[in-house]
Amino acid sequence: MIPVFKPFSDEKEMRNLKEVIDSGWWGMGPRTSEFENKFATYIGAKHALGLNSATAALHLALMCIGVKDLEVITPSMTFVSTNHAILYNGGIPVFCDVEPDNLNVTAANIEKLITPKTRAIIVVHYGGYACDMDPIMELAKQHNLYVVEDCAHACGGRYKGKMLGTIGHFGSFSFQAVKNLSTGDGAMLVTNDDEWATRIKRLRWVGISKDTFERGAGNSYDWFYDVTEAGFKYHMNDIMAAIGLAQLEKLDWMNARRRNITEQYKEAFATVPQISVPPVKSYMFPACHNFVIKTERRDELRQHLMMNGISSGVHYYPNHLFEMYKPYYKELPVSETIWKKLVTLPLYPGMTEDEFKHVIRAIWGFFKV
Numbered sequence: 001m002i003p004v005f006k007p008f009s010d011e012k013e014m015r016n017l018k019e020v021i022d023s024g025w026w027g028m029g030p031r032t033s034e035f036e037n038k039f040a041t042y043i044g045a046k047h048a049l050g051l052n053s054a055t056a057a058l059h060l061a062l063m064c065i066g067v068k069d070l071e072v073i074t075p076s077m078t079f080v081s082t083n084h085a086i087l088y089n090g091g092i093p094v095f096c097d098v099e100p101d102n103l104n105v106t107a108a109n110i111e112k113l114i115t116p117k118t119r120a121i122i123v124v125h126y127g128g129y130a131c132d133m134d135p136i137m138e139l140a141k142q143h144n145l146y147v148v149e150d151c152a153h154a155c156g157g158r159y160k161g162k163m164l165g166t167i168g169h170f171g172s173f174s175f176q177a178v179k180n181l182s183t184g185d186g187a188m189l190v191t192n193d194d195e196w197a198t199r200i201k202r203l204r205w206v207g208i209s210k211d212t213f214e215r216g217a218g219n220s221y222d223w224f225y226d227v228t229e230a231g232f233k234y235h236m237n238d239i240m241a242a243i244g245l246a247q248l249e250k251l252d253w254m255n256a257r258r259r260n261i262t263e264q265y266k267e268a269f270a271t272v273p274q275i276s277v278p279p280v281k282s283y284m285f286p287a288c289h290n291f292v293i294k295t296e297r298r299d300e301l302r303q304h305l306m307m308n309g310i311s312s313g314v315h316y317y318p319n320h321l322f323e324m325y326k327p328y329y330k331e332l333p334v335s336e337t338i339w340k341k342l343v344t345l346p347l348y349p350g351m352t353e354d355e356f357k358h359v360i361r362a363i364w365g366f367f368k369v
């Protein structure tokens with residue numbers, strides 16, 4: 001079977017891993033700091049904090065902002081972690097509909113949902129295609145709201161030349177196994193705010209004021225630390241960071257491969273009127289995390305692809321339709337109809353020409369092009 005996603009690696013990941021394993025320091029330490037510094041430079045943010053998942057990153061970002069009993073405007077068309085993070089913090093998710101082409105929230109849709117209880121907005125750059133951030137940031141400024149960019153799909157993508165994740169107050173990047181940059185599991189939370197960065201360092205390490213590596217930085221192991229709040233076990237470790245450092249070096253190359261395959265898919269499907277593809281708008285430089293087409297014959301097409309040895313996915317079932325989110329239900333006409341048309345086709349940097357041509361031929365065959 002051709003998979004939907006597949007991580008890409010070469011000898012660099014193995015070399016870095018061996019180094020860390022041989023070093024005897026596997027926990028959060030020098031490689032995590034190195035990865036944080038290099039990632040912060042790459043993204044252009046003051047602070048990058050290494051964590052063990054983007055679910056954790058979103059949890060901590062909203063914890064710093066403080067959303068208890070307050071409303072957070074958020075898409076339903078996302079992985080459920082985006083919205084669980086609001087509930088973890090005692091906030092109220094207010095679901096926002098998306099534009100039908102790129103499946104992103106828009107300032108116009110957000111504006112209708114703002115109330116005196118609104119505290120924050122979460123945007124997801126769906127598939128690595130940027131939300132239109134200028135009007136969203138303008139709206140946030142007018143109403144004194146915080147903006148969290150969920151960049152799980154968007155590592156290396158840009159908006160009007162700016163790196164995604166650096167436009168809002170927080171940028172959350174997932175390094176889960178199928179993401180553009182992968183460490184198996186892992187994440188980076190970026191911000192320019194010094195106080196938040198200090199608090200996140202504590203919160204990711206069960207609330208301890210100094211991490212073990214910092215305490216051991218001199219020759220003697222300074223055992224004393226204070227615990228100032230009930231934090232979590234959310235930190236990154238040097239094994240993840242070793243892989244991350246190797247991945248970061250080739251991230252732009254891997255994203256260029258993704259864009260190239262996306263272009264070839266688009267060219268091939270230009271002759272298939274029964275399917276539509278995500279447009280690249282003038283403000284986007286996409287990270288092309290996934291390739292999601294829309295068709296009225298979604299389930300039949302997925303079945304046909306499976307018979308031809310091709311896996312496909314559906315991203316996403318709108319979160320507001322999940323049983324546990326029913327108390328927050330509000331009608332979202334676009335999300336509620338469009339998810340039935342979505343098919344995620346295979347896309348990954350190491351995809352061979354034979355593989356993506358096989359996908360293209362299978363789709364042409366199904367629609368009898």
Ligand SMILES: Cc1ncc(COP(=O)(O)O)c(C=O)c1O
Pocket residue numbers: 052053054055056078079081082124150152153173174175176186187
């Ligand atoms: C849009 C989005 N947000 C958040 C997450 C959570 O990321 P993680 O698996 O690193 O917790 C994901 C993961 O798939 C995602 O796709």
